[in-house]
Amino acid sequence: MKPTLKQSMFRWLDDRLDIQPLVDMMDHKKVPIHSHTVWYYMGGVTLFLFMVQVFTGILLLMYYRPGEESAFESMQFILTEVKFGWLFRNVHAWSANLMVLFAFIHMFSVVFTRAFTTPRELTWVSGFILLLLAMFFGFSGYLLPWNELAFFATKVGTDIVGAVPLVGEQLKVIIRGGEDVTGATLSRFFGLHVAILPAITFLILSFHLLLVQRQGISEPRHFKALAEEKKRYMSFFPDFVLRDALLWLIINIIVLSLAVFYPWELGLKADALASAPMGIKPEWYFMFMFQTLKVIPPHVWFIEGETFGILLFGGAALLWMAVPFARFRGKQIVDSKWITILGIFTITYMVVLTITGYL
Amino acid sequence: MKRTRIIKQYLLIFAGITLLGTANLLAESKVNTCLDCHVENDIMPGDFLEEDVHQHSEISCAGCHGGDPEAEDMDESMSADAGYIGIPSRQEMPAFCGKCHSKIEYMRVFQPRIPTDQVDQYYTSTHGKKLLSGDKKVAMCSSCHTSHGILPAKDTRSSVHPFNIPQTCNQCHGDADLMASTSHGTSQYEDYAGSVHGKALIERSDTGSPACNDCHGNHGAAPPGAESISHICGSCHLNNMEFFKTSVMGQLSESADYHSCEQCHGNHSISEPSDELLNVNESSLCLECHSDGDEGYVAAEAMYTQIRQTDSLYQAAIIRLKDIQIKGMNDVDIQYVLKDAKQNLIQLRTMVHTFDPVQVKEKAAEGKELSAEAISLAGLEISEFNQRRMGFGISTLAFVLLAFAVFLKIRQIDSNKKSD
Numbered sequence: 135m136k137p138t139l140k141q142s143m144f145r146w147l148d149d150r151l152d153i154q155p156l157v158d159m160m161d162h163k164k165v166p167i168h169s170h171t172v173w174y175y176m177g178g179v180t181l182f183l184f185m186v187q188v189f190t191g192i193l194l195l196m197y198y199r200p201g202e203e204s205a206f207e208s209m210q211f212i213l214t215e216v217k218f219g220w221l222f223r224n225v226h227a228w229s230a231n232l233m234v235l236f237a238f239i240h241m242f243s244v245v246f247t248r249a250f251t252t253p254r255e256l257t258w259v260s261g262f263i264l265l266l267l268a269m270f271f272g273f274s275g276y277l278l279p280w281n282e283l284a285f286f287a288t289k290v291g292t293d294i295v296g297a298v299p300l301v302g303e304q305l306k307v308i309i310r311g312g313e314d315v316t317g318a319t320l321s322r323f324f325g326l327h328v329a330i331l332p333a334i335t336f337l338i339l340s341f342h343l344l345l346v347q348r349q350g351i352s353e354p355r356h357f358k359a360l361a362e363e364k365k366r367y368m369s370f371f372p373d374f375v376l377r378d379a380l381l382w383l384i385i386n387i388i389v390l391s392l393a394v395f396y397p398w399e400l401g402l403k404a405d406a407l408a409s410a411p412m413g414i415k416p417e418w419y420f421m422f423m424f425q426t427l428k429v430i431p432p433h434v435w436f437i438e439g440e441t442f443g444i445l446l447f448g449g450a451a452l453l454w455m456a457v458p459f460a461r462f463r464g465k466q467i468v469d470s471k472w473i474t475i476l477g478i479f480t481i482t483y484m485v486v487l488t489i490t491g492y493l
Numbered sequence: 494m495k496r497t498r499i500i501k502q503y504l505l506i507f508a509g510i511t512l513l514g515t516a517n518l519l520a521e522s523k524v525n526t527c528l529d530c531h532v533e534n535d536i537m538p539g540d541f542l543e544e545d546v547h548q549h550s551e552i553s554c555a556g557c558h559g560g561d562p563e564a565e566d567m568d569e570s571m572s573a574d575a576g577y578i579g580i581p582s583r584q585e586m587p588a589f590c591g592k593c594h595s596k597i598e599y600m601r602v603f604q605p606r607i608p609t610d611q612v613d614q615y616y617t618s619t620h621g622k623k624l625l626s627g628d629k630k631v632a633m634c635s636s637c638h639t640s641h642g643i644l645p646a647k648d649t650r651s652s653v654h655p656f657n658i659p660q661t662c663n664q665c666h667g668d669a670d671l672m673a674s675t676s677h678g679t680s681q682y683e684d685y686a687g688s689v690h691g692k693a694l695i696e697r698s699d700t701g702s703p704a705c706n707d708c709h710g711n712h713g714a715a716p717p718g719a720e721s722i723s724h725i726c727g728s729c730h731l732n733n734m735e736f737f738k739t740s741v742m743g744q745l746s747e748s749a750d751y752h753s754c755e756q757c758h759g760n761h762s763i764s765e766p767s768d769e770l771l772n773v774n775e776s777s778l779c780l781e782c783h784s785d786g787d788e789g790y791v792a793a794e795a796m797y798t799q800i801r802q803t804d805s806l807y808q809a810a811i812i813r814l815k816d817i818q819i820k821g822m823n824d825v826d827i828q829y830v831l832k833d834a835k836q837n838l839i840q841l842r843t844m845v846h847t848f849d850p851v852q853v854k855e856k857a858a859e860g861k862e863l864s865a866e867a868i869s870l871a872g873l874e875i876s877e878f879n880q881r882r883m884g885f886g887i888s889t890l891a892f893v894l895l896a897f898a899v900f901l902k903i904r905q906i907d908s909n910k911k912s913d
Contacts, residue, residue, distance in 0.1 A: 372906065376899055376906070
């Protein structure tokens with residue numbers, strides 16, 4: 135029988151790239167079906183939003199010109215003169231925020247479904263680092279339009295870095311490119327945003343995805359406990375991929391709607407000599423930390439309040455990342471109900487503090 | 494022997510330094526027995542202020558009143574031999590202050606560019622002339638500046654700071670008894686407070702607005718003559734004055750008994766100008782002299798029509814601009830054009846003082862063109878906005894269809910599996 139065009143093309147590619155093993159792996163890869171299957175899509179949505187970021191970011195890069203005298207003006211140009219510039223800028227800003235939101239949802243779903251148990255500790259660690267990178271992306275990108283709010287928010291944000299014990303002041307000068315937030319800071323943040331962070335993210339994201347593919351999809355405890363004949367699965371391809379695609383399309387429509395109906399304001403150009411405007415706030419995903427630093431007293435024990443807050447969050451982040459490695463009486467403590475309580479507490483804390491920050 | 498000599502030398506030097514230091518200290522601690530005695534007996538002048546500009550410049554009581562402020566004995570310190578002048582009479586006051594204030598050699602120590610012609614100016618003023626003729630009630634230096642609580646004019650507490658000048662002048666000009674012998678009346682302050690200038694200065698603290706002295710002068714205060722009114726108003730309203738001077742009305746004003754600006758706008762009670770002052774109905778100022786059908790009437794009607802048309806178009810453009818801003822579209826270019834249109838409208842209203850409908854029409858044409866350009870730009874933005882909506886609608890529809898197709902595919906695969 136004469137091979138079809140599709141078969142011929144596959145054969146041609148297989149001869150050169152040896153893709154048959156990859157297809158076999160896809161064929162055998164299965165996704166468990168249970169009451170929490172929906173959480174499996176969160177990582178995919180985050181990945182999709184990251185791809186939107188890369189795509190729109192590259193387009194913005196064509197017209198954006200970093201510099202004290204050009205950044206804001208180039209943003210004005212993008213928003214007013216460049217065809218679809220307004221759309222790509224708004225999609226970039228909205229998808230950035232949604233990406234961080236979905237990264238958080240993905241992380242907490244992993245916690246509640248205990249998807250980070252052995253052998254997936256490294257997937258968890260790399261995922262957590264990716265979340266931190268996404269936040270750094272947000273922090274560095276916030277300054278790039280060089281508007282008033284971003285300028286002063288960056289000033290406040292980098293001031294907080296100055297409170298890091300021992301190396302704080304030096305770190306602040308390095309981040310700012312000097313004593314104060316200036317054009318040098320903008321250049322640094324630009325370099326960080328478009329070169330350094332993407333390079334690191336690309337490496338860690340590749341590692342994260344490789345682990346997901348190598349280890350397969352995690353099964354929650356209640357699913358594992360089922361008898362084999364009661365376990366239901368769907369194939370990764372095409373069943374899961376098609377559902378993923380459907381969700382990505384829905385998210386795409388949401389992002390476009392937000393970009394069209396709720397465009398991000400550019401605001402006024404940053405003026406270092408002007409007094410700080412009212413309502414300087416960090417991005418919403420830093421709000422819970424910002425609020426915490428505000429409520430901590432000036433001195434805790436012998437430590438300065440701000441330094442104490444930074445040590446607290448630094449320590450909490452390290453502990454959070456180390457949870458899958460923790461053992462109690464030879465067993466991973468992830469099995470404990472305390473992890474669920476800790477997760478609920480963390481979410482409640484973040485949500486409440488974030489809301490109070492906006493009240 | 495040698496050591497003893499060195500010790501002696503050291504002791505001598507030490508004694509010398511101590512002596513010099515003590516003498517210096519004594520010289521620095523200025524004695525003012527006037528103040529000591531007046532404070533002790535509670536007979537200080539009622540308007541005394543420690544921040545008084547003379548006190549601040551270390552000019553003691555004797556600096557003005559003479560006498561010896563170091564003498565312990567009152568008779569000695571307030572003796573004619575010690576140069577004591579005492580309290581000057583009202584007639585003596587200008588010379589009393591002028592003995593320092595008219596001497597540039599003395600005054601430039603405090604301010605290099607300080608004017609020293611106050612006394613000369615004063616005697617040219619109505620106040621000064623009346624004082625010379627023996628009127629003892631007219632204002633002299635301390636009437637406005639106070640005697641012992643004089644503050645620099647830029648100090649907002651000063652009686653001669655622009656904020657306080659209307660009230661300072663009103664102390665006398667609002668006093669019916671004092672003004673009984675004049676034809677001035679006493680309503681100037683009330684008139685001024687309700688005027689466009691008074692509201693700006695008194696209610697909004699806008700020091701750009703004139704106080705009494707900006708029109709009447711301060712030390713040389715006098716009511717402006719008819720010929721000087723346009724110059725006085727023109728010192729701020731420069732373009733109005735230029736247009737007026739070259740206009741038919743301006744030339745008439747020089748030959749006939751017209752009070753130029755004041756003729757239409759009044760003086761102390763100048764109200765905020767409005768286009769309606771130019772209209773040919775009851776609110777019109779023009780109809781006070783002109784009547785239906787004459788040249789002035791036709792000119793006023795033509796100018797009013799041009800201004801209203803230009804203003805209406807400008808307001809229409811502003812409404813479109815607001816619409817653009819609400820829609821979140823690009824308003825930068827429109828704002829630039831409307832800035833020029835606004836400027837044009839100001840110039841157009843100023844140009845009324847040419848009383849020339851042709852010039853007004855030309856200017857109005859420029860303004861109308863600018864507003865029309867803004868409206869056209871706004872139209873482009875609204876069309877862009879609609880295109881975006883349309884594009885969004887089409888793309889959303891495409892994505893929804895695609896999502897629906899994926900959904901159907903999933904359903905198809907699932908049902909195929911079930912049937913297998």
